[in-house]
Amino acid sequence: MQTAPPTAPDTYPGGGAALRLAFSRRGCPPEAIDLMIASLSKSTLKQYSVCFNQWWQYCYTNNHEKFDSSTSIIIKFLTDQYNNGASYGTINSFRSALSLLLGNDISQDKSIKRLIKGVFRSRPSLPKYANTWDPQIVLSHISKWTPHTELSLEKLTKKLVSLLALCTAHRVQTFSLIKLSNIIISDSGVKINIVDLIKTSGPGRDQPVLYLPYFNDNLDICPATTLVDYISFTKELRSTSSDHLLITVKRPHRNATAQSISRWIKQVLQESGVDAAVFSAHSARHAATSAAHSAGLSLDLIRKTAGWTASSSTFAKYYKRPLLEQSNFAKAVCIPNNSSS
Incomplete structure (x- = not known):
């Protein structure tokens, strides 16, 4: 009443x-x-x-x-x-x-x-993209950004966040939460534990773990090498009280927000020749998962890598667009002829 x-x-x-x-x-x-x-x-x-x-x-x-x-x-x-x-x-x-x-x-x-x-x-809700861009376009562009010791902080940062986006298929929110204390570097690659709550966090769900392998045959686009070099490059620039991996490219170097990371990725897309008026930074998630699927990676592994649940239909509904061990996701995206299974 x-x-x-x-x-x-x-x-x-x-x-x-x-x-x-x-x-x-x-x-x-x-x-x-x-x-x-x-x-x-x-x-x-x-x-x-x-x-x-x-x-x-x-x-x-x-x-x-x-x-x-x-x-x-x-x-x-x-x-x-x-x-x-x-x-x-x-x-x-x-x-x-x-x-x-x-x-x-x-x-x-x-x-x-x-x-x-x-x-x-x-007024049906349709997927944002009918197709997506080929990751090789961006990888070819940023592969020229070497050696890392001669790059500006801005360029090295853009290269790292682009490789993170393509090699893990996670959201920029996840990258903004990466902590130095949760990064484990080994001879086989880099393991990153995400301990903060993200969009897909929930009771009974495992927190995401990101894997970045070494590409020994192509160090120019090696995600693990780029991250290790970035940590070394920024060691003297970051605040001693900050544990966040990514920092802003201009002084004072604060923790990078998801908005800043998104902007850097979109700038790399535009510089690479991808239509940034159509594709946002989030489209890297579409591009990476679609490329991994085209390379023959199992749907279960794609879901797990990108942070979807085993029963999620999100990839099939919104991300699968035309154009292994868990760490093989990155190789499937970055090295199309990779024969790992």
Whole structure:
């Protein structure tokens, strides 16, 4: 039942504060609310906050109670978002956000499920790329950046992050979290343990481990050699209190953010001749996994290397695009004629 409408402008308090109000109204113990909000990643809370803000304004404008709304009001709100150009993914995200805010499992409501299905059929969510670029284009370009001792910090950094992207197929978020203390260098290559939570982290899931082999027959694109040389190059530049591998290329040398790493990779794509207006830094994940698949690497190994679960259909749905031991992923991408199995 709809309660009395608000009588004065209600300023949106922000995503975290909005959830605190919602949880408190539902009788959640105050000492538990912070833990409940901590269940959301920063990126998810930021994404949901966009919906909460829109919902806040919608309820005030239309005299609806924002914490106690009927299915028909939710449907009208989502329909308005659709009519304003929102994509299927955005509408789906808004549905999840409102379910959390209102405390109702609206995802199971038959009318709302029917609406979401209609949105998909009317405005389907398609993969971002119909095809992808050949990693050899980028590898050929950065192979000329030798010897490492004669490169600028910017060029060596760009080479390293490009090889990390292609040889591990992980997100830039993962690279921004690499710690020097979690890097193990051996005669066979480099092993990197990722201990911080990332997008794919979850209960019962192993944290990712990145493997960079030595390419003794082609040191110009050797990911392990490049990383070892980068550590040596930056030893005197980094803060003694910082344990992060990647640092910014300009003084003062701070820990590199995911945004900086993404920008460096995209610059390398553009310099290599890849259409950077079409392909983002994240497309390296598409290029690497597609190349590994074309080279005959098993789907299970591709999933494991890229951080997908064994049952994930993400690669088949979004990443498999036309154009072994775990460390063979890098060789399958960088050395197409590699015969390892």
